[in-house]
Structures are given as structure tokens and as C-alpha cells.
Amino acid sequence: MKFKHESIEINAGLLIALTMVVISIGGLVEIVPLYFIKDTVEQVDGVRPYTPLELRGRDIYQREGCYLCHSQMIRPFRDEQLRYGHYSLAAESQYDHPFQWGSKRTGPDLARVGEKYSNEWHVAHLIDPRAVVPESIMPGYPWLMQPLDYADVADRMRALKFAGVPYSENQQEFDANVEKFGPDVANELNILRAESNLVQQAQSANYDGDRAKLTEMDALVAYLQMLGTLVDFSKYDEGYFAEFR
Amino acid sequence: MSETKTKQQGAVQTTGHAWDGDIQEFNNPLPRWWLWSFYATVVFSVLYWVIYPAWPVGKGYTTGWFNDITYTVNGEERSRHWNTRSLLIKDMQEGKEALLTQEYMQKVEAADYQQILADPDMMTFVRSVTKGLFGDNCAACHGAGGAGVIGLFPNLADDDWLWGGSVEDIQNTIALGRNGYMPAFARTLNEEQLDDVSLYVLSLSGHEVPADKLMRGKQLFTGEAGGCYYCHTAQGTGLKSQGAANLTDNIWTIADVPSQAELAGKAAVVKEVIRNGVNRVMPAWENRLDENQIKLLTVYVHELGGGQ
Numbered sequence: 001m002k003f004k005h006e007s008i009e010i011n012a013g014l015l016i017a018l019t020m021v022v023i024s025i026g027g028l029v030e031i032v033p034l035y036f037i038k039d040t041v042e043q044v045d046g047v048r049p050y051t052p053l054e055l056r057g058r059d060i061y062q063r064e065g066c067y068l069c070h071s072q073m074i075r076p077f078r079d080e081q082l083r084y085g086h087y088s089l090a091a092e093s094q095y096d097h098p099f100q101w102g103s104k105r106t107g108p109d110l111a112r113v114g115e116k117y118s119n120e121w122h123v124a125h126l127i128d129p130r131a132v133v134p135e136s137i138m139p140g141y142p143w144l145m146q147p148l149d150y151a152d153v154a155d156r157m158r159a160l161k162f163a164g165v166p167y168s169e170n171q172q173e174f175d176a177n178v179e180k181f182g183p184d185v186a187n188e189l190n191i192l193r194a195e196s197n198l199v200q201q202a203q204s205a206n207y208d209g210d211r212a213k214l215t216e217m218d219a220l221v222a223y224l225q226m227l228g229t230l231v232d233f234s235k236y237d238e239g240y241f242a243e244f245r
Numbered sequence: 246m247s248e249t250k251t252k253q254q255g256a257v258q259t260t261g262h263a264w265d266g267d268i269q270e271f272n273n274p275l276p277r278w279w280l281w282s283f284y285a286t287v288v289f290s291v292l293y294w295v296i297y298p299a300w301p302v303g304k305g306y307t308t309g310w311f312n313d314i315t316y317t318v319n320g321e322e323r324s325r326h327w328n329t330r331s332l333l334i335k336d337m338q339e340g341k342e343a344l345l346t347q348e349y350m351q352k353v354e355a356a357d358y359q360q361i362l363a364d365p366d367m368m369t370f371v372r373s374v375t376k377g378l379f380g381d382n383c384a385a386c387h388g389a390g391g392a393g394v395i396g397l398f399p400n401l402a403d404d405d406w407l408w409g410g411s412v413e414d415i416q417n418t419i420a421l422g423r424n425g426y427m428p429a430f431a432r433t434l435n436e437e438q439l440d441d442v443s444l445y446v447l448s449l450s451g452h453e454v455p456a457d458k459l460m461r462g463k464q465l466f467t468g469e470a471g472g473c474y475y476c477h478t479a480q481g482t483g484l485k486s487q488g489a490a491n492l493t494d495n496i497w498t499i500a501d502v503p504s505q506a507e508l509a510g511k512a513a514v515v516k517e518v519i520r521n522g523v524n525r526v527m528p529a530w531e532n533r534l535d536e537n538q539i540k541l542l543t544v545y546v547h548e549l550g551g552g553q
Contacts (some may be wrong), residue, residue, distance in 0.1 A: 006262050033301030076333040078340065083381050085533065087333070116533065118526040121386055124397060132394055133385055146533075238334055239318035242343035 033143040039244040042091045048181050049095040049165045050223070051188040052153045053200040057223025059156065060216050061100070064141060072111040072227065085112040086233050088242060097163045107138055111230030119207045122221045136141035144217040145208070154194040167191050297327055346374075350537050358412040361544055368544075375545035378538055382530070391549045395501045397525070403495040404551045407488045414485070416543040422529030425488045427476065429522030436470065442471055443516040449481040450495035452508065499523055 008015050034040045050058060061067070065202075074080050076087040088111050093099045121132060126144055129136040148151045168174040169191045177186035188197055204213050208220035260270040294300065300307045308326035315324045316335045337343055346437065351371045353361065361367050378510025380389065387393050391401035399407060407425060408418050423500040436463075444454040465471035467479045476489035483489040490498055497503060500518045505511045530539060 005260065009262075033306070036304060037301060037306060038304040076329045078333065078336050078342070081337070082377075087330070089289055116382070116528065117385060119524060120397070127387075132397065135389070174291070194542065237318050239323050239325075239331075242325055242328060242330040242334060245325075245330050 011232070024103075028182070040090055041094055042089050042241055042244045044091045044231050044241075046232060047091050047094060048185050048230060049160070049167060049189055050156065050226075051201055052194040053201045053219050054223045054226055055083075055156060055160075056148060056150055056153060056198070057219035057221070058100075060144070060220045061223060065111075065171075067100050067102050068104060069106035069138070070108070070110045070210060071105050072109065073101035074109055074111045082110070084109050085228070086231075087241075089231065090227075091229060092228070095165050097160060097165065110224070110227055114225050114227040114229035119205075119221055119225065120209060122224055123208055123217055126217065126220065144220060145213075145215050148202075148214050148216045148219050150195060150198050150214075150219075153198055154191050155196055157191045159165070273377045289541065353537055353540060358544065358547075359539075361540075362547075368548075371541050371544050375541050378534070378542055379416075379545060382534070383542070391546070396499050399498045401546050402549050403496060404419075404492060405491060405498075406485070406550065407483075407490060407498065410486045410547070410550060412543055412547055415546050416539060418527065419527065419539050419542055419546070420531040423488055423527040425523055425527075427489070427518075427523040429520065430471070431520045431522075434465070434519070438465055438470070439516050439520055440475070440512065442466055443512045443519060446481070446492050446515050446519075447508070447511055448503075449493045452511065455510070 008018060012204040014202070072088070072093075074084045074086070074088045081087060087099075092111075093101070125132050125138075126140070127142045128140045129138040130140075157165075157167045158169070161169070165167065166173070166180070167189050168177050168178060168186065174186060174190055177189050179188075181189070188201075199214060201222065202218040203211060205222065206218075207225070208215050258272045260272045263269050267376070267382075294307070296312055297309045298306055299309065311329035313324045314327060314331040314335055315322060316338055317323070318334075349367070350365060353370075356367065358363070363372065379387075379391075383391075386398040387401050387513055393400040396413045404410065406414070407421055408414055434442065436533065441458045441462040442465045443462070444458045445466050448454045448459055448462075465475075466473045466481070476487040477483050477492055478489075481492040485490040502511045502514055505514060528544075534542070
């Protein structure tokens with residue numbers, strides 16, 4: 001049968017299907033090869049999946065829509081390096097589902113905000129940004145002082161495990177994590193101990209300044225305080241990460 | 246209308262299909278300029294493939310030709326095909342701004358604090374660089390002008406220093422961070438004792454307080470029951486090594502005394518501080534900022550507070 005325009009034009013279903021095939025080509029040729037190119041994710045020590053408490057904090061970050069104003073992607077430009085620190089690595093978001101790179105910066109980039117401020121500053125700032133930064137246009141989040149619901153944290157970790165994050169649920173997976181991340185981190189990644197790990201981290205670090213209560217603030221500040229702190233850049237020379245591009 | 250339609254139909258081919266009986270589609274040739282622009286983009290893309298990294302091949306990709314970027318790492322020359330990370334390294338080493346900054350940075354590195362403070366040219370450089378540095382890193386806590394927030398973050402623009410106002414002290418504060426800690430006295434002292442010692446503290450900065458309370462307060466302050474003198478000294482001037490506030494100068498960093506008009510109100514805010522204690526953290530910057538940046542900030546803060 002000779003191919004004719006008409007056969008596509010008069011068949012709406014076929015037209016839609018073929019349109020989708022054509023417009024996805026652009027995306028596919030840009031994305032698919034990255035899965036096969038060996039240098040896409042840099043080889044670097046220290047990057048690990050989130051602890052249960054940080055994970056809950058990350059969920060709250062997404063729930064509150066912080067990503068609408070804050071990116072987490074420092075690009076390799078002079079001005080960004082001077083303001084925010086070392087550019088972000090692909091390796092640093094390898095356990096993020098979905099990643100929080102973003103493209104809208106109403107507020108500053110947060111990729112390396114971890115350990116920049118004190119816990120007290122974060123708490124005061126999140127409750128009422130203008131109490132500490134008078135010129136801020138960030139909204140306040142006073143309700144974050146409500147108790148944290150962590151009953152489903154193990155399920156949240158299971159869901160991420162399904163997406164490929166190495167949380168462990170049996171001895172074999174646990175041993176593999178000990179091998180890969182060391183015993184302390186492996187312990188944090190153990191789904192069977194998720195709840196007790198979460199409570200313990202919140203109580204020992206006391207992010208929200210109130211040891212008696214385990215709040216959403218504890219989780220969110222725990223997450224903010226670890227952002228961009230996992231890689232020790234002093235261990236790598238200036239040219240190392242360029243070798244992966 | 247119908248006349249032109251017929252005319253064009255005669256001159257130009259149609260695609261051949263008719264809709265609803267008589268709606269047809271012309272098959273005009275593309276305009277010349279459009280067609281040539283299209284061919285030009287095709288040629289451009291081929292050149293692009295040659296010059297820039299482009300095609301995935303196995304586990305790697307074509308890196309492009311004639312596009313090497315050369316820079317020095319640890320004194321050794323390295324060369325890499327075109328990529329934004331190498332461009333950044335080169336820009337940080339040889340870019341126009343980088344060279345300008347480097348020239349001054351080398352001067353700053355070589356000079357000691359006295360020399361920097363005495364050299365107007367270098368001070369201009371200090372002010373222009375630290376404007377950005379202070380804004381990006383310090384202003385969120387200490388405020389854009391360094392005035393701080395009473396109770397939370399100290400004022401850097403006054404000449405009252407918790408940890409000392411010499412350049413060495415300021416440099417240590419910035420590089421290593423500080424933890425201002427005073428225990429809570431809620432359990433050790435009862436309400437009456439807290440009242441007495443609060444009034445005594447106010448008397449240190451020249452407030453008029455009743456004599457009987459003053460005596461009892463003084464005993465607590467300078468005796469073992471309160472133990473305040475360990476950190477604040479018996480005179481109340483404060484030990485710099487503890488970051489303990491000077492209580493004699495009527496400059497307040499935690500207790501918001503100036504907001505209160507009456508003595509009772511002033512005593513109440515001081516009492517709250519003594520009851521609850523203080524625990525506030527100034528982060529360490531030595532891992533985030535390099536030595537020169539800390540040096541510049543030290544000069545800036547020193548100037549801001551009319552240092553010591």
C-alpha cells in the first residue's frame with residue numbers, strides 16, 4: 001500500500017500516537033545515552049541515601065513547595081562558585097527521587113546550605129523569616145512545630161528501595177551496605193530499624209531546640225543541615241571532577 | 246473571493262485531498278530564504294558535532310576536535326576537551342576578574358592586619374569584596390549592617406565584644422566558630438534569688454535598685470550559690486575566654502533591657518535570661534571560606550565595630 005498523508009490526517013488516534021513518538025525523540029536522545037556513559041555519575045566518597053529523619057524532612061520540603069522558590073543545583077560558573085560553593089555533582093543527587101535541582105530562584109540556591117547556619121537560625125527563620133532577615137519575602141511556616149507523623153517512614157523507605165535506593169531489609173542487603181557505606185551508615189539505612197533510628201537522631205541532635213517534642217521542624221532542619229555536606233571536596237584536586245566531563 | 250480561489254487552484258498544485266466536498270489544501274513550494282536557512286542549520290549542526298562533544302559511542306562519546314582547554318592543577322598542566330567544568334577552572338585561574346582579584350589577594354595574603362588597615366587602596370578592595378562576602382554568609386544572622394537581632398545574634402557594629410575585638414580574636418571567632426553558653430538557673434536558684442540577682446545585675450550598669458536586694462544579689466553573684474563570677478568575673482565585666490557578656494556597660498545582647506521603661510520590666514527580662522540560660526552558636530567558616538576571605542572579613546568586622 002502506498003503511504004499517504006491522508007491516512008494519518010484522517011485518523012486522530014494514529015496522529016496523536018505518531019506525534020508523541022516524534023516529540024519524544026528529542027528527549028530520548030538527550031537522556032538515554034546518559035545511562036550508558038560511564039562518566040555521568042562521578043566517582044566520589046561519602047554520598048549516601050537519606051536517614052529516616054532526613055527523608056521525612058525532604059518529604060516536608062516537597063509538601064511545602066520550597067522547591068518553587070529554591071533550586072538545589074549550583075552550576076559551574078564563577079559567580080555561583082563564589083556565592084554558593086563547589087558546583088553540584090551528579091553523584092550528589094543519585095539517591096534523589098525526584099531530584100530537587102529546580103530552575104526557579106526566588107530565594108538562594110540551597111544545594112550547600114547544610115552547616116552554613118545554626119539550627120536555631122533555621123528554626124527562627126522558618127517560623128518567621130522576617131524575624132531574622134527583615135527584608136525577606138519568604139513565607140513563614142509556623143505550623144512546622146507540629147508533631148511529626150513518622151508511622152509510615154518504613155513504607156516510604158520501601159517505596160524508594162523499589163526505585164533503586166539501597167535501603168536494606170534483610171541481612172544480605174545490610175551486609176552489602178556495611179561493605180559500601182560502613183557500619184554506621186548501614187545501620188541508618190536499615191528499614192527494620194527506621195522508627196527507632198528516626199527518634200534517636202531527632203533526640204540526640206535536637207534540631208528544633210525542644211528535646212521533649214519530635215516535630216516536623218526536627219525533620220526539615222535535619223534535612224537542610226545535611227544538604228551538600230556529604231562530599232569532602234578537600235580530598236579531591238581542582239581538576240578531578242572535570243575528568244568526568 | 247471565489248475568483249482568486251479558482252485562479253490559484255489553476256496555478257498551484259493541491260495535495261489532492263478534498264474535505265467536506267470542496268475544502269482543499271495547497272501544496273506551495275517553500276520560500277527560498279526559508280529553505281536556504283534550513284540547509285544552513287544542517288551545515289551548522291555538522292560543524293557543531295565536529296567541534297563539541299556530541300555523539301554517544303558505547304560507554305563514552307565523541308569529544309569533538311580542536312577544542313582543548315588547558316589549565317594548571319597542582320603546578321602540572323592538564324588538558325581536557327571542551328566542557329563547562331574545565332571552562333570554570335580556566336575562568337577561575339585566568340579570567341579577567343580572576344586576575345584582577347588575584348593581584349589584590351596576593352597583596353592581602355602577604356600583608357599583616359596593621360598594613361592592610363593602614364593602606365587606603367587595600368581597604369577599598371576589602372570593602373568591595375566583603376560587601377558580597379558578608380551579604381552571602383553573615384547577613385542572614387547578623388543583619389545587612391551587622392546590627393544583629395537582640396537575643397539571637399550579637400551586634401557586630403558596636404564596640405562591645407563577647408569574644409574580644411582584636412583582629413586575632415575576630416579571626417578565631419570567624420574561622421573556628423563560637424558557642425555562647427550559660428547554664429539555666431531555673432533549678433539552682435529559687436524565684437526570690439532570681440529576682441535579687443537580676444536586680445544586682447542591673448545595678449552593675451548603673452541602675453538604681455533597693456539596697457537590701459542588692460546585698461543578697463551580690464552574695465549570689467560573687468558567691469558559690471550563684472557562681473556567676475566564674476564567667477562574668479566578680480566585677481561583672483565578663484571573661485572573654487568564656488564569651489561571657491560584660492554586664493557593666495549597659496549594652497545588652499540577650500536580655501532586651503532597652504525595650505523596657507520601668508525597673509520591674511527590666512528586671513523581668515534579665516530574670517528570664519538567667520532562668521533559661523543561653524546556648525547560641527556561631528558557625529565555623531574555615532571549611533567554607535578560604536584563609537584570605539576570612540582575613541578580609543576580619544578586617545571588615547574589625548572596622549565595623551571600631552575594633553580593639
